[in-house]
Amino acid sequence: MEIKRRKTRQVRVGDVRVGGGAGVSIQSMVKAESADVKAVVSQIKALESCGCEIVRVAVKTFDDADAIRLIKKRTNIPLVADIHFDYRLAIRSIAGGADKIRLNPGNIRSRGEIAQVIRAAKSSRIPIRIGVNSGSVMSRSQAADRRPQTDNRKPITENRKPTMAGHLVDAALGYVKLFEDLEFRDIIISLKSSDVASTVEAYRRIAAKCDYPLHLGVTASGPYDSGIVKSSMGIGALLLDGIGDTIRVSLTASPIEEVIAAKRILSALGIRRSGPEIISCPTCGRCQVNLMKIVSELEKRLYAIRYTLYANRFATIALMGCEVNGPGEASAADIGIAFGKSTGMLFKKGKIVKRVKAKDAVRELIRNL
Numbered sequence: 001m002e003i004k005r006r007k008t009r010q011v012r013v014g015d016v017r018v019g020g021g022a023g024v025s026i027q028s029m030v031k032a033e034s035a036d037v038k039a040v041v042s043q044i045k046a047l048e049s050c051g052c053e054i055v056r057v058a059v060k061t062f063d064d065a066d067a068i069r070l071i072k073k074r075t076n077i078p079l080v081a082d083i084h085f086d087y088r089l090a091i092r093s094i095a096g097g098a099d100k101i102r103l104n105p106g107n108i109r110s111r112g113e114i115a116q117v118i119r120a121a122k123s124s125r126i127p128i129r130i131g132v133n134s135g136s137v138m139s140r141s142q143a144a145d146r147r148p149q150t151d152n153r154k155p156i157t158e159n160r161k162p163t164m165a166g167h168l169v170d171a172a173l174g175y176v177k178l179f180e181d182l183e184f185r186d187i188i189i190s191l192k193s194s195d196v197a198s199t200v201e202a203y204r205r206i207a208a209k210c211d212y213p214l215h216l217g218v219t220a221s222g223p224y225d226s227g228i229v230k231s232s233m234g235i236g237a238l239l240l241d242g243i244g245d246t247i248r249v250s251l252t253a254s255p256i257e258e259v260i261a262a263k264r265i266l267s268a269l270g271i272r273r274s275g276p277e278i279i280s281c282p283t284c285g286r287c288q289v290n291l292m293k294i295v296s297e298l299e300k301r302l303y304a305i306r307y308t309l310y311a312n313r314f315a316t317i318a319l320m321g322c323e324v325n326g327p328g329e330a331s332a333a334d335i336g337i338a339f340g341k342s343t344g345m346l347f348k349k350g351k352i353v354k355r356v357k358a359k360d361a362v363r364e365l366i367r368n369l
């Protein structure tokens with residue numbers, strides 16, 4: 001199925017184009033303190049080598065802002081400064097060479113301060129992300145929820161998700177209006193909630209109301225396993241709608257895992273292939289080899305090589321536990337093995353290549369990729 005992408009304006013973040021028909025870019029955020037240049041540079045280099053295309057750093061002090069100049073000199077991918085509360089940190093980050101600024105409408109609200117940031121962004125020709133989070137619009141939402149019980153209107157608690165989505169959209173559009181009044185349109189918007197349904201609803205609504213590119217993410221999605229599920233559902237649903245121009249998977253885990261998860265989401269939707277995809281059966285009583293062990297070993301081997309040797313090469317690798325569906329699935333994949341008892345038939349592009357021992361399966365697959 002071909003996904004029809006939403007038409008948007010295009011902005012440039014360093015040399016990465018976002019929106020306007022550009023591919024969906026992958027971003028992550030450094031988890032070290034920005035003033036610790038050595039640690040930040042090391043993390044950015046690791047992120048870059050595994051496929052991260054835009055990276056964000058938290059700027060909470062002037063030391064962090066001043067570190068941007070040094071970080072930029074030692075790294076290659078576009079650098080985004082994440083700003084909250086103090087507009088002067090944005091201006092200092094721009095002076096240091098930041099490629100994009102993220103502002104939070106929930107905590108930088110003065111028109112005069114925003115105007116100064118916009119002036120600096122314009123003169124450096126960099127975009128600004130209007131990054132709305134549910135946490136920062138929560139106070140207004142909670143105020144609405146606390147309406148007196150005697151109020152005859154429908155209780156907001158019956159309709160909490162659309163209400164949160166509405167707050168996110170209103171906050172973003174209010175900020176957008178301010179930017180447009182100041183004749184600034186190099187804007188990217190994000191509307192993140194830790195609630196998947198609210199996030200999806202908010203993005204769908206704003207996608208219908210403006211043509212700015214959208215940065216997708218489910219915020220504070222949680223630890224690795226549940227975070228991957230929430231992010232995949234939220235980001236995946238939107239991408240299938242054709243919504244979304246750049247993505248960040250937020251996990252309470254290494255940022256490398258965020259990038260790998262983002263790549264897997266894009267790959268699963270056929271938006272962007274990155275390295276071989278493993279198709280393997282769940283196994284059942286018919287399986288006579290230790291398929292879980294074989295798949296796990298293959299995954300580890302591919303992990304070690306997928307971002308180097310095979311970074312731009314797509315292959316489906318099928319590992320099937322028996323002859324019921326095995327030969328069909330394995331022969332439909334680029335390469336695969338359908339196992340019998342302690343051996344398997346290795347297929348390549350639909351043709352039987354040879355019989356291999358189960359203990360040699362991973363080595364044979366890698367050798368024949």
Ligand code: SF4
Pocket residue numbers: 281282283284285286287320321322323324325326
């Ligand atoms: S392919 Fe075979 S082993 Fe795997 S789940 Fe299906 S029937 Fe079971």
